[in-house]
Amino acid sequence: MTDTFEPPHHPCGRCIFYEKSLWHPVGLGSVSQLANGFSRREVAQGEVLFEQGAPNRGVFCVSKGLFALRSHNADGSSTLMRLAYPGEIIGFRSFLSQGEHQTEARALMPARVCTVARISAEKLIRNHPAILERLMVRAVAEIDRSHTRIIAAATTSNKDRLAKLLSWLMARHGAPEGDGLHMHLPMTRSDLADLIGVQRETMSRLIKRLEEDGTYRFSGREVWIRSMGEDMPPPSAAEQNELRLLVQRLR
């Protein structure tokens, strides 16, 4: 839009979500201050960006790939709290409370992350209150996500929640194939189980049940979803409609 006025050297300037970037409010004058504490880094698939319990070192922005934010429970189990896609900020809770990371961040795909070191981030936020406003938007989004999940867990069946999750993932990782969609699952079945809140064995059985319904087909991490038309009565009318829209959108 206003290419002429945008600072050519803003570290986030090349990101497709630059306009919505957390650090966008840092104007021409302070770009050097931002560039100072800024670092960009590739994270290999499976690599841990930060451990649960580790001290926070700054604010992280996913630039490429996908991260899983996982909470390790005292009893050895773990819960996958959320997935973070490019443009999303992670680790901001521990940054704000100047404490330890509440979750572990692990790359589920080859990823890239931009970090603004803690000291720099604190300084920038003090000087540019608009950054805090943007961070607040992210926080509210996280509250919304959490509430939605709590409600979903209390009101819908595990099978329905899995179907919902799969169509959600399909929207981000899928491509049209035949009369439906196909994707490579970015995570293991254990991860899916941790995301839905069931045991691994149950996830295996849920997947089998979904396959028996005829809408989904699985082979390892490959997933196909039929765009459906005349077949059986699948999950629900709402779900069916959602899928139809999804197929249309990706086509």
Add this chain to the structure above:
Amino acid sequence: MTDTFEPPHHPCGRCIFYEKSLWHPVGLGSVSQLANGFSRREVAQGEVLFEQGAPNRGVFCVSKGLFALRSHNADGSSTLMRLAYPGEIIGFRSFLSQGEHQTEARALMPARVCTVARISAEKLIRNHPAILERLMVRAVAEIDRSHTRIIAAATTSNKDRLAKLLSWLMARHGAPEGDGLHMHLPMTRSDLADLIGVQRETMSRLIKRLEEDGTYRFSGREVWIRSMGEDMPPPSAAEQNELRLLVQRLR
């Protein structure tokens, strides 16, 4: 502390949590601006402060009593998202997103609420970024609460979660009695069920099972908890210890 310098007419000046109040950063100079959009109001037990879906009219601070923030689901069921005690801010999500309330706020006890009208609140936040910082702290707390709940739902039994909830409520509503504690439950069993995420009938059975364990005694909304010492092996060692500390603290 610095009584001499505190504005004598700050609307929140008399609150015991004044120092931690959201509007504390409004200094001497701007108090009139705050007082402008400020209103205080009694809310009768059972009365609804705001409905789910209603447009946000400002930022609410619980001054007395207790509110239940409930989400009404499409299928007619509802989920009790959280309880709000004096000093807590409610309705800030819809305030920030300038949208509709995501939850219904209903007084579980005779309550009092202080409201800062939307326009005033927006102006104050623009002029005093420190307010936004404090609001961010509340938002992070809400994220923490939600995450804890998601993890608890995925890893602990309904019975254990209920026991935890009861001891939590006991800490806020209980008083020593005999060799244990006693409280009047501030909510119905349906509310408890909505908080734990089970059906009313299941809640009734959970309560019966807790009674059979011998730690709790129920009669209508009256609840007694034994401080225990020699009896049976109750919920868990951690839970037992927590209760012991609780009894000591309230003694």
Add this chain to the structure above:
DNA sequence: CGACCATTTGAAGCCAATCAACCTGAGTGG
């Protein structure tokens, strides 16, 4: 090949949802 990991399958048992019936106390209206 052997080790390891992810996944699947089976069997047993527990737990919660559901539907239905019943109970109680607090109004309400005749």
Add this chain to the structure above:
DNA sequence: CCACTCAGGTTGATTGGCTTCAAATGGTCG
């Protein structure tokens, strides 16, 4: 005063789903 209703709560019977333990399968990698 009684009959009625209604909200809150309990109880029983049944069913289905999930966990748990155990064992088998399949793929990958040194």
